[in-house]
Amino acid sequence: MQKVVIIGAGPVGLLLAHYLLSRRNYQVEIYESRLDPRLAEQSSQRTFPIALQSRGLNAIEQIFGLKVALAKKGVWSQGVLIYPKQGKPRQINRKMPTLLIDRNQLSLVLLEHLLEQYSQELLTVKFDCPCVDINPETQEAILESKNGERFTAKYDRLVGADGVRSLVREVLSARADIQCQKNFIPDVYKSLHVPRIAPDKTVELAGNYVHTSTLGKGIRLVLAPQPDDWLHGTLIFPPDNNPLENCTTDEAVLAYFQDNIAFIKPVMRLEDAAMLRQQPVSKIMTVKCDRMHVGDRILLVGDAAHAVSPSIGQGCNASLQDVQVFAQCLDRYEDKWEEALPAFTVERLSDVHALRELSDYSFPRSKSMMLEFVFRLTVGKKLRPWFPLLTNPLPMELIMESELPYSEVLKRGQGWINRVRESIQN
Numbered sequence: 541m542q543k544v545v546i547i548g549a550g551p552v553g554l555l556l557a558h559y560l561l562s563r564r565n566y567q568v569e570i571y572e573s574r575l576d577p578r579l580a581e582q583s584s585q586r587t588f589p590i591a592l593q594s595r596g597l598n599a600i601e602q603i604f605g606l607k608v609a610l611a612k613k614g615v616w617s618q619g620v621l622i623y624p625k626q627g628k629p630r631q632i633n634r635k636m637p638t639l640l641i642d643r644n645q646l647s648l649v650l651l652e653h654l655l656e657q658y659s660q661e662l663l664t665v666k667f668d669c670p671c672v673d674i675n676p677e678t679q680e681a682i683l684e685s686k687n688g689e690r691f692t693a694k695y696d697r698l699v700g701a702d703g704v705r706s707l708v709r710e711v712l713s714a715r716a717d718i719q720c721q722k723n724f725i726p727d728v729y730k731s732l733h734v735p736r737i738a739p740d741k742t743v744e745l746a747g748n749y750v751h752t753s754t755l756g757k758g759i760r761l762v763l764a765p766q767p768d769d770w771l772h773g774t775l776i777f778p779p780d781n782n783p784l785e786n787c788t789t790d791e792a793v794l795a796y797f798q799d800n801i802a803f804i805k806p807v808m809r810l811e812d813a814a815m816l817r818q819q820p821v822s823k824i825m826t827v828k829c830d831r832m833h834v835g836d837r838i839l840l841v842g843d844a845a846h847a848v849s850p851s852i853g854q855g856c857n858a859s860l861q862d863v864q865v866f867a868q869c870l871d872r873y874e875d876k877w878e879e880a881l882p883a884f885t886v887e888r889l890s891d892v893h894a895l896r897e898l899s900d901y902s903f904p905r906s907k908s909m910m911l912e913f914v915f916r917l918t919v920g921k922k923l924r925p926w927f928p929l930l931t932n933p934l935p936m937e938l939i940m941e942s943e944l945p946y947s948e949v950l951k952r953g954q955g956w957i958n959r960v961r962e963s964i965q966n
Protein backbone atom coordinates (compact mmCIF):
# COMPACT_ATOMS: atom_id res chain seq x y z
CA MET A 541 0.00 0.00 0.00
CA GLN A 542 1.49 3.38 -1.03
CA LYS A 543 0.79 6.44 1.11
CA VAL A 544 -0.16 9.54 -0.90
CA VAL A 545 -0.29 12.94 0.80
CA ILE A 546 -2.47 15.44 -1.10
CA ILE A 547 -2.10 19.14 -0.29
CA GLY A 548 -5.40 20.94 -1.00
CA ALA A 549 -9.00 19.69 -0.71
CA GLY A 550 -10.27 21.66 -3.70
CA PRO A 551 -12.09 19.96 -6.59
CA VAL A 552 -8.87 18.44 -7.96
CA GLY A 553 -7.35 17.13 -4.73
CA LEU A 554 -10.66 15.51 -3.80
CA LEU A 555 -11.31 13.98 -7.21
CA LEU A 556 -7.77 12.58 -7.29
CA ALA A 557 -8.39 10.97 -3.88
CA HIS A 558 -11.49 9.26 -5.37
CA TYR A 559 -9.47 7.93 -8.29
CA LEU A 560 -6.55 6.70 -6.15
CA LEU A 561 -8.71 5.03 -3.50
CA SER A 562 -10.78 3.27 -6.15
CA ARG A 563 -7.54 1.58 -7.30
CA ARG A 564 -7.43 -0.22 -3.91
CA ASN A 565 -3.66 0.04 -3.42
CA TYR A 566 -3.37 3.51 -1.89
CA GLN A 567 -3.79 5.14 1.48
CA VAL A 568 -4.56 8.87 1.20
CA GLU A 569 -4.07 11.80 3.58
CA ILE A 570 -5.43 15.20 2.55
CA TYR A 571 -4.44 18.48 4.21
CA GLU A 572 -6.46 21.65 3.58
CA SER A 573 -5.86 25.16 4.88
CA ARG A 574 -9.53 26.21 4.83
CA LEU A 575 -12.12 25.30 7.45
CA ASP A 576 -14.14 22.10 7.10
CA PRO A 577 -16.92 23.03 4.63
CA ARG A 578 -19.36 20.79 6.54
CA LEU A 579 -18.93 22.99 9.61
CA ALA A 580 -18.16 26.43 8.15
CA GLU A 581 -20.98 28.71 7.08
CA GLN A 582 -20.94 28.56 3.26
CA SER A 583 -21.45 32.30 2.89
CA SER A 584 -18.32 33.03 4.95
CA GLN A 585 -16.05 31.21 2.46
CA ARG A 586 -14.88 32.74 -0.81
CA THR A 587 -16.74 31.12 -3.70
CA PHE A 588 -18.10 31.59 -7.25
CA PRO A 589 -20.04 29.57 -9.83
CA ILE A 590 -18.22 27.11 -12.06
CA ALA A 591 -19.46 25.88 -15.45
CA LEU A 592 -18.56 22.23 -15.97
CA GLN A 593 -18.60 20.91 -19.54
CA SER A 594 -17.79 17.56 -21.09
CA ARG A 595 -14.07 17.57 -20.27
CA GLY A 596 -14.65 18.03 -16.54
CA LEU A 597 -17.88 16.00 -16.48
CA ASN A 598 -16.21 13.03 -18.21
CA ALA A 599 -13.59 12.94 -15.44
CA ILE A 600 -16.33 13.07 -12.79
CA GLU A 601 -18.43 10.38 -14.48
CA GLN A 602 -15.69 7.79 -13.99
CA ILE A 603 -16.56 7.70 -10.29
CA PHE A 604 -19.90 5.98 -9.76
CA GLY A 605 -22.69 8.23 -8.45
CA LEU A 606 -20.71 11.48 -8.43
CA LYS A 607 -22.32 13.17 -11.42
CA VAL A 608 -25.83 12.49 -10.12
CA ALA A 609 -24.90 13.86 -6.68
CA LEU A 610 -23.39 17.00 -8.22
CA ALA A 611 -26.34 17.58 -10.55
CA LYS A 612 -28.60 17.75 -7.47
CA LYS A 613 -26.58 20.75 -6.22
CA GLY A 614 -26.26 22.51 -9.58
CA VAL A 615 -28.28 23.65 -12.60
CA TRP A 616 -28.05 22.34 -16.18
CA SER A 617 -27.57 25.24 -18.57
CA GLN A 618 -28.56 25.29 -22.24
CA GLY A 619 -26.42 28.25 -23.27
CA VAL A 620 -25.82 31.95 -22.86
CA LEU A 621 -27.98 35.06 -23.13
CA ILE A 622 -25.99 38.12 -24.20
CA TYR A 623 -27.76 41.34 -23.25
CA PRO A 624 -27.23 44.64 -25.07
CA LYS A 625 -27.60 47.86 -23.07
CA GLN A 626 -31.30 47.95 -23.97
CA GLY A 627 -33.56 45.49 -25.81
CA LYS A 628 -33.79 41.76 -26.33
CA PRO A 629 -30.85 39.45 -25.58
CA ARG A 630 -29.08 37.30 -28.18
CA GLN A 631 -29.38 33.63 -27.35
CA ILE A 632 -26.49 31.21 -27.92
CA ASN A 633 -27.53 27.60 -27.42
CA ARG A 634 -24.98 24.95 -26.59
CA LYS A 635 -25.23 21.43 -28.00
CA MET A 636 -23.36 19.93 -25.06
CA PRO A 637 -24.70 20.12 -21.53
CA THR A 638 -23.10 22.44 -18.97
CA LEU A 639 -23.52 21.99 -15.23
CA LEU A 640 -23.42 25.25 -13.28
CA ILE A 641 -22.34 24.64 -9.71
CA ASP A 642 -20.90 26.73 -6.91
CA ARG A 643 -17.16 25.98 -6.36
CA ASN A 644 -17.62 25.20 -2.66
CA GLN A 645 -20.65 22.98 -3.32
CA LEU A 646 -18.59 21.05 -5.85
CA SER A 647 -15.88 20.44 -3.25
CA LEU A 648 -18.45 19.61 -0.56
CA VAL A 649 -20.15 16.92 -2.68
CA LEU A 650 -16.78 15.40 -3.65
CA LEU A 651 -15.77 15.35 0.03
CA GLU A 652 -19.00 13.86 1.37
CA HIS A 653 -18.98 11.15 -1.27
CA LEU A 654 -15.39 10.31 -0.39
CA LEU A 655 -16.00 10.11 3.36
CA GLU A 656 -19.08 7.93 2.83
CA GLN A 657 -17.08 5.35 0.93
CA TYR A 658 -13.73 5.03 2.62
CA SER A 659 -12.76 4.18 6.17
CA GLN A 660 -10.26 6.14 8.30
CA GLU A 661 -7.64 3.47 7.72
CA LEU A 662 -7.60 4.41 4.05
CA LEU A 663 -8.48 8.10 4.12
CA THR A 664 -7.95 11.05 6.45
CA VAL A 665 -8.85 14.65 5.63
CA LYS A 666 -7.58 17.43 7.91
CA PHE A 667 -8.98 20.94 7.58
CA ASP A 668 -7.62 24.20 8.99
CA CYS A 669 -4.24 22.56 8.54
CA PRO A 670 -2.04 24.34 5.95
CA CYS A 671 1.09 22.85 4.50
CA VAL A 672 3.93 25.26 5.29
CA ASP A 673 6.88 23.44 3.75
CA ILE A 674 7.94 20.21 2.08
CA ASN A 675 11.17 18.28 2.21
CA PRO A 676 11.58 16.10 -0.89
CA GLU A 677 14.79 14.52 0.47
CA THR A 678 13.15 13.13 3.62
CA GLN A 679 9.73 12.73 1.87
CA GLU A 680 7.95 14.90 4.41
CA ALA A 681 5.25 17.56 4.26
CA ILE A 682 5.40 20.07 7.12
CA LEU A 683 1.97 21.10 8.36
CA GLU A 684 0.55 23.51 10.91
CA SER A 685 -2.30 22.42 13.13
CA LYS A 686 -5.13 24.63 14.47
CA ASN A 687 -3.17 25.59 17.59
CA GLY A 688 -0.15 26.65 15.54
CA GLU A 689 1.92 23.54 16.27
CA ARG A 690 3.97 22.11 13.43
CA PHE A 691 4.09 18.43 12.58
CA THR A 692 5.28 16.32 9.65
CA ALA A 693 3.50 13.83 7.43
CA LYS A 694 5.68 11.22 5.73
CA TYR A 695 4.73 10.31 2.18
CA ASP A 696 5.54 7.79 -0.53
CA ARG A 697 4.03 10.19 -3.08
CA LEU A 698 3.10 13.87 -2.69
CA VAL A 699 0.49 15.78 -4.71
CA GLY A 700 0.37 19.57 -4.92
CA ALA A 701 -3.34 20.28 -5.55
CA ASP A 702 -3.18 23.52 -3.61
CA GLY A 703 -4.43 25.93 -6.23
CA VAL A 704 -3.06 28.98 -7.96
CA ARG A 705 -0.96 30.14 -4.96
CA SER A 706 0.43 26.62 -4.43
CA LEU A 707 2.97 26.27 -1.61
CA VAL A 708 4.18 22.96 -3.04
CA ARG A 709 4.92 24.60 -6.41
CA GLU A 710 6.66 27.56 -4.75
CA VAL A 711 9.01 25.30 -2.76
CA LEU A 712 9.85 23.24 -5.85
CA SER A 713 10.35 26.41 -7.86
CA ALA A 714 12.66 27.93 -5.22
CA ARG A 715 14.76 24.75 -5.39
CA ALA A 716 14.85 25.13 -9.22
CA ASP A 717 13.18 21.70 -9.54
CA ILE A 718 10.51 23.33 -11.71
CA GLN A 719 10.32 26.55 -13.77
CA CYS A 720 7.14 28.63 -13.46
CA GLN A 721 5.80 31.88 -14.79
CA LYS A 722 3.16 33.75 -12.82
CA ASN A 723 1.26 36.72 -14.17
CA PHE A 724 -1.73 38.83 -13.26
CA ILE A 725 -4.24 39.16 -16.09
CA PRO A 726 -5.46 42.65 -16.99
CA ASP A 727 -8.84 42.01 -15.33
CA VAL A 728 -10.06 42.04 -11.74
CA TYR A 729 -13.48 41.03 -10.41
CA LYS A 730 -16.05 41.47 -7.67
CA SER A 731 -18.56 38.73 -6.76
CA LEU A 732 -22.24 39.50 -7.13
CA HIS A 733 -25.43 37.73 -6.00
CA VAL A 734 -28.94 38.77 -7.12
CA PRO A 735 -32.32 37.00 -7.03
CA ARG A 736 -33.49 35.52 -10.33
CA ILE A 737 -37.08 36.53 -9.74
CA ALA A 738 -38.17 40.14 -9.13
CA PRO A 739 -39.53 40.80 -5.59
CA ASP A 740 -43.01 41.54 -7.06
CA LYS A 741 -42.72 38.35 -9.23
CA THR A 742 -43.43 40.28 -12.45
CA VAL A 743 -40.05 39.39 -14.01
CA GLU A 744 -38.23 36.05 -13.95
CA LEU A 745 -34.80 35.68 -15.60
CA ALA A 746 -34.20 32.31 -17.28
CA GLY A 747 -33.02 29.62 -14.85
CA ASN A 748 -31.28 27.55 -17.54
CA TYR A 749 -29.04 30.15 -19.23
CA VAL A 750 -25.95 32.09 -18.21
CA HIS A 751 -26.70 35.83 -18.38
CA THR A 752 -23.94 38.12 -19.66
CA SER A 753 -23.57 41.75 -20.64
CA THR A 754 -20.63 43.74 -22.00
CA LEU A 755 -20.63 47.35 -20.85
CA GLY A 756 -17.68 48.71 -22.85
CA LYS A 757 -14.16 49.69 -21.71
CA GLY A 758 -13.49 46.10 -20.65
CA ILE A 759 -16.38 45.89 -18.14
CA ARG A 760 -18.41 42.65 -18.21
CA LEU A 761 -21.07 41.02 -16.09
CA VAL A 762 -21.56 37.23 -15.96
CA LEU A 763 -24.34 35.68 -13.86
CA ALA A 764 -25.06 31.95 -13.52
CA PRO A 765 -28.34 30.55 -12.16
CA GLN A 766 -28.19 28.45 -8.98
CA PRO A 767 -30.72 25.84 -7.78
CA ASP A 768 -32.07 28.19 -5.10
CA ASP A 769 -33.42 30.80 -7.58
CA TRP A 770 -30.39 33.03 -7.18
CA LEU A 771 -27.96 34.26 -9.80
CA HIS A 772 -24.32 34.16 -8.70
CA GLY A 773 -21.59 35.75 -10.74
CA THR A 774 -18.93 38.33 -11.24
CA LEU A 775 -18.49 41.91 -12.39
CA ILE A 776 -15.21 41.91 -14.30
CA PHE A 777 -13.26 45.09 -15.14
CA PRO A 778 -9.74 46.40 -15.84
CA PRO A 779 -7.89 47.30 -12.59
CA ASP A 780 -7.76 50.99 -13.59
CA ASN A 781 -11.42 51.18 -14.60
CA ASN A 782 -13.55 50.14 -11.61
CA PRO A 783 -17.07 51.23 -12.59
CA LEU A 784 -18.05 51.40 -8.91
CA GLU A 785 -15.08 53.45 -7.78
CA ASN A 786 -17.07 56.64 -7.33
CA CYS A 787 -20.14 54.90 -5.88
CA THR A 788 -19.79 55.82 -2.21
CA THR A 789 -23.26 54.60 -1.18
CA ASP A 790 -25.30 51.43 -1.76
CA GLU A 791 -27.88 53.57 -3.59
CA ALA A 792 -25.19 54.77 -6.03
CA VAL A 793 -24.17 51.15 -6.78
CA LEU A 794 -27.81 50.20 -7.42
CA ALA A 795 -28.25 53.26 -9.65
CA TYR A 796 -25.17 52.27 -11.69
CA PHE A 797 -26.73 48.87 -12.47
CA GLN A 798 -30.17 50.34 -13.12
CA ASP A 799 -28.73 52.90 -15.53
CA ASN A 800 -26.35 50.59 -17.38
CA ILE A 801 -27.73 47.04 -17.35
CA ALA A 802 -31.43 47.01 -18.17
CA PHE A 803 -31.98 43.26 -17.64
CA ILE A 804 -30.89 43.35 -14.03
CA LYS A 805 -33.02 46.35 -13.06
CA PRO A 806 -36.18 44.47 -11.98
CA VAL A 807 -34.37 41.85 -9.87
CA MET A 808 -31.54 43.73 -8.14
CA ARG A 809 -32.33 45.10 -4.68
CA LEU A 810 -30.59 47.62 -2.45
CA GLU A 811 -29.28 44.84 -0.17
CA ASP A 812 -27.68 43.11 -3.20
CA ALA A 813 -25.94 46.38 -4.08
CA ALA A 814 -24.81 46.72 -0.45
CA MET A 815 -23.32 43.19 -0.51
CA LEU A 816 -21.55 43.90 -3.77
CA ARG A 817 -20.08 47.14 -2.41
CA GLN A 818 -18.57 45.21 0.53
CA GLN A 819 -16.98 42.55 -1.70
CA PRO A 820 -13.22 42.92 -2.17
CA VAL A 821 -11.76 43.41 -5.65
CA SER A 822 -10.02 40.11 -6.49
CA LYS A 823 -7.00 39.86 -8.75
CA ILE A 824 -6.58 36.90 -11.11
CA MET A 825 -3.23 35.16 -11.35
CA THR A 826 -2.22 32.76 -14.10
CA VAL A 827 0.44 30.06 -13.83
CA LYS A 828 2.49 28.26 -16.45
CA CYS A 829 4.98 25.54 -15.49
CA ASP A 830 7.52 23.63 -17.54
CA ARG A 831 6.49 20.28 -16.04
CA MET A 832 3.79 18.70 -13.88
CA HIS A 833 5.97 16.42 -11.79
CA VAL A 834 9.30 16.42 -9.98
CA GLY A 835 11.36 13.26 -9.66
CA ASP A 836 9.64 9.97 -8.92
CA ARG A 837 7.37 11.14 -6.15
CA ILE A 838 5.82 14.57 -6.65
CA LEU A 839 2.84 15.44 -8.85
CA LEU A 840 1.38 18.93 -9.48
CA VAL A 841 -2.21 19.11 -10.72
CA GLY A 842 -4.93 21.67 -11.36
CA ASP A 843 -4.46 25.39 -10.80
CA ALA A 844 -1.21 24.69 -8.93
CA ALA A 845 0.31 23.72 -12.29
CA HIS A 846 -1.70 25.71 -14.84
CA ALA A 847 -4.10 28.44 -13.72
CA VAL A 848 -5.84 30.37 -16.52
CA SER A 849 -8.28 33.28 -16.74
CA PRO A 850 -11.81 32.42 -15.53
CA SER A 851 -13.24 34.10 -18.68
CA ILE A 852 -12.58 30.93 -20.67
CA GLY A 853 -14.51 28.79 -18.16
CA GLN A 854 -12.02 25.90 -18.41
CA GLY A 855 -9.73 26.12 -15.37
CA CYS A 856 -11.69 23.55 -13.39
CA ASN A 857 -12.60 21.45 -16.42
CA ALA A 858 -8.93 21.14 -17.39
CA SER A 859 -7.95 20.49 -13.77
CA LEU A 860 -10.44 17.63 -13.38
CA GLN A 861 -9.27 16.25 -16.71
CA ASP A 862 -5.69 16.18 -15.30
CA VAL A 863 -6.90 13.59 -12.81
CA GLN A 864 -8.41 11.39 -15.51
CA VAL A 865 -5.29 11.61 -17.68
CA PHE A 866 -3.01 10.84 -14.71
CA ALA A 867 -5.12 7.78 -13.83
CA GLN A 868 -4.72 6.57 -17.41
CA CYS A 869 -0.94 6.89 -16.97
CA LEU A 870 -1.15 4.86 -13.74
CA ASP A 871 -3.12 2.20 -15.66
CA ARG A 872 -0.55 2.13 -18.43
CA TYR A 873 2.43 1.85 -16.07
CA GLU A 874 0.75 -0.39 -13.46
CA ASP A 875 1.01 2.22 -10.70
CA LYS A 876 4.75 2.71 -11.12
CA TRP A 877 4.86 6.47 -10.45
CA GLU A 878 8.46 6.72 -11.62
CA GLU A 879 7.16 5.93 -15.13
CA ALA A 880 3.64 7.37 -14.87
CA LEU A 881 4.79 10.84 -13.72
CA PRO A 882 7.06 11.71 -16.69
CA ALA A 883 4.52 10.16 -19.07
CA PHE A 884 1.85 12.44 -17.57
CA THR A 885 3.96 15.56 -18.08
CA VAL A 886 4.67 14.57 -21.69
CA GLU A 887 1.02 13.86 -22.42
CA ARG A 888 -0.59 16.75 -20.57
CA LEU A 889 1.76 19.72 -20.87
CA SER A 890 1.01 20.55 -24.53
CA ASP A 891 -2.72 20.65 -23.76
CA VAL A 892 -2.46 22.85 -20.69
CA HIS A 893 -0.06 25.21 -22.47
CA ALA A 894 -2.51 25.37 -25.39
CA LEU A 895 -5.31 26.18 -22.94
CA ARG A 896 -3.23 29.07 -21.62
CA GLU A 897 -2.90 30.50 -25.15
CA LEU A 898 -6.62 30.01 -25.77
CA SER A 899 -7.43 31.69 -22.49
CA ASP A 900 -5.23 34.71 -23.26
CA TYR A 901 -6.40 35.26 -26.84
CA SER A 902 -9.86 33.75 -27.50
CA PHE A 903 -11.73 36.90 -26.43
CA PRO A 904 -11.25 40.01 -28.52
CA ARG A 905 -10.51 43.30 -26.80
CA SER A 906 -11.09 45.64 -29.78
CA LYS A 907 -14.61 46.83 -30.60
CA SER A 908 -14.52 45.66 -34.24
CA MET A 909 -13.35 42.16 -33.33
CA MET A 910 -15.96 42.01 -30.56
CA LEU A 911 -18.68 42.74 -33.16
CA GLU A 912 -17.25 40.02 -35.41
CA PHE A 913 -17.09 37.65 -32.43
CA VAL A 914 -20.79 38.07 -31.56
CA PHE A 915 -21.79 37.97 -35.26
CA ARG A 916 -19.91 34.71 -35.84
CA LEU A 917 -21.33 33.12 -32.67
CA THR A 918 -24.91 33.99 -33.66
CA VAL A 919 -25.54 34.60 -37.40
CA GLY A 920 -22.35 32.86 -38.62
CA LYS A 921 -23.25 29.71 -36.75
CA LYS A 922 -26.68 29.57 -38.43
CA LEU A 923 -25.14 30.08 -41.90
CA ARG A 924 -22.52 27.36 -41.37
CA PRO A 925 -24.47 24.50 -42.98
CA TRP A 926 -24.50 26.49 -46.29
CA PHE A 927 -21.14 28.27 -46.11
CA PRO A 928 -18.90 25.95 -44.06
CA LEU A 929 -15.63 27.42 -45.34
CA LEU A 930 -16.61 31.04 -44.68
CA THR A 931 -17.90 30.43 -41.18
CA ASN A 932 -15.21 28.41 -39.37
CA PRO A 933 -16.02 27.86 -35.71
CA LEU A 934 -14.27 30.20 -33.29
CA PRO A 935 -11.92 28.61 -30.70
CA MET A 936 -14.52 29.37 -28.02
CA GLU A 937 -17.11 27.27 -29.88
CA LEU A 938 -14.68 24.36 -30.24
CA ILE A 939 -13.93 24.55 -26.53
CA MET A 940 -17.58 24.62 -25.52
CA GLU A 941 -19.04 22.28 -28.13
CA SER A 942 -16.47 19.60 -28.73
CA GLU A 943 -14.26 17.29 -26.73
CA LEU A 944 -11.19 18.07 -28.83
CA PRO A 945 -7.94 18.31 -26.86
CA TYR A 946 -6.97 21.95 -26.19
CA SER A 947 -3.90 21.59 -28.43
CA GLU A 948 -6.15 20.58 -31.34
CA VAL A 949 -8.53 23.50 -30.64
CA LEU A 950 -5.53 25.83 -30.72
CA LYS A 951 -4.34 24.36 -34.02
CA ARG A 952 -7.74 24.83 -35.65
CA GLY A 953 -8.28 28.30 -34.19
CA GLN A 954 -4.72 29.63 -34.63
CA GLY A 955 -5.82 32.24 -37.21
CA TRP A 956 -8.25 33.90 -34.82
CA ILE A 957 -5.84 33.61 -31.88
CA ASN A 958 -3.08 35.34 -33.91
CA ARG A 959 -5.46 38.17 -34.89
CA VAL A 960 -6.53 38.79 -31.28
CA ARG A 961 -2.90 38.71 -30.11
CA GLU A 962 -1.90 41.23 -32.79
CA SER A 963 -4.86 43.53 -31.96
CA ILE A 964 -3.76 43.57 -28.31
CA GLN A 965 -0.11 44.22 -29.12
CA ASN A 966 -0.86 47.10 -31.55
Ligand SMILES: Cc1cc2nc3c(=O)[nH]c(=O)nc-3n(C[C@H](O)[C@H](O)[C@H](O)COP(=O)(O)OP(=O)(O)OC[C@H]3O[C@@H](n4cnc5c(N)ncnc54)[C@H](O)[C@@H]3O)c2cc1C
Pocket residue numbers: 547548549550551552553571572573574588589590591592643669670671672701702703704705706707708729774841842843844850852853854855856857858859
Ligand atom coordinates in the same frame (compact mmCIF):
# COMPACT_ATOMS: atom_id res chain seq x y z
C1 LIG B 1 -14.34 33.89 -10.59
C2 LIG B 1 -13.93 32.56 -11.12
C3 LIG B 1 -14.77 31.85 -11.97
C4 LIG B 1 -14.39 30.61 -12.47
N1 LIG B 1 -15.23 29.95 -13.33
C5 LIG B 1 -14.86 28.77 -13.85
C6 LIG B 1 -15.73 28.07 -14.74
O1 LIG B 1 -16.84 28.53 -15.06
N2 LIG B 1 -15.30 26.87 -15.26
C7 LIG B 1 -14.08 26.34 -14.95
O2 LIG B 1 -13.75 25.26 -15.46
N3 LIG B 1 -13.25 26.98 -14.09
C8 LIG B 1 -13.60 28.18 -13.53
N4 LIG B 1 -12.76 28.82 -12.67
C9 LIG B 1 -11.46 28.19 -12.34
C10 LIG B 1 -11.60 27.17 -11.20
O3 LIG B 1 -12.11 27.78 -10.06
C11 LIG B 1 -10.26 26.55 -10.87
O4 LIG B 1 -9.60 26.16 -12.03
C12 LIG B 1 -10.44 25.32 -9.96
O5 LIG B 1 -11.03 25.70 -8.75
C13 LIG B 1 -9.10 24.64 -9.73
O6 LIG B 1 -9.24 23.63 -8.77
P1 LIG B 1 -8.02 23.24 -7.81
O7 LIG B 1 -8.53 22.17 -6.92
O8 LIG B 1 -6.81 23.02 -8.63
O9 LIG B 1 -7.71 24.59 -6.99
P2 LIG B 1 -8.59 25.32 -5.90
O10 LIG B 1 -10.03 25.27 -6.24
O11 LIG B 1 -7.98 26.66 -5.72
O12 LIG B 1 -8.35 24.45 -4.59
C14 LIG B 1 -7.09 24.43 -3.96
C15 LIG B 1 -7.29 24.14 -2.50
O13 LIG B 1 -6.01 24.09 -1.85
C16 LIG B 1 -6.09 24.76 -0.61
N5 LIG B 1 -4.73 25.24 -0.25
C17 LIG B 1 -4.05 26.27 -0.79
N6 LIG B 1 -2.83 26.37 -0.20
C18 LIG B 1 -2.77 25.38 0.72
C19 LIG B 1 -1.76 24.97 1.66
N7 LIG B 1 -0.57 25.60 1.73
N8 LIG B 1 -2.03 23.92 2.47
C20 LIG B 1 -3.21 23.27 2.39
N9 LIG B 1 -4.21 23.61 1.53
C21 LIG B 1 -3.98 24.65 0.71
C22 LIG B 1 -7.05 25.91 -0.87
O14 LIG B 1 -7.63 26.39 0.32
C23 LIG B 1 -8.07 25.24 -1.79
O15 LIG B 1 -9.15 24.67 -1.08
C24 LIG B 1 -13.12 30.06 -12.13
C25 LIG B 1 -12.27 30.78 -11.28
C26 LIG B 1 -12.66 32.01 -10.77
C27 LIG B 1 -11.71 32.76 -9.86
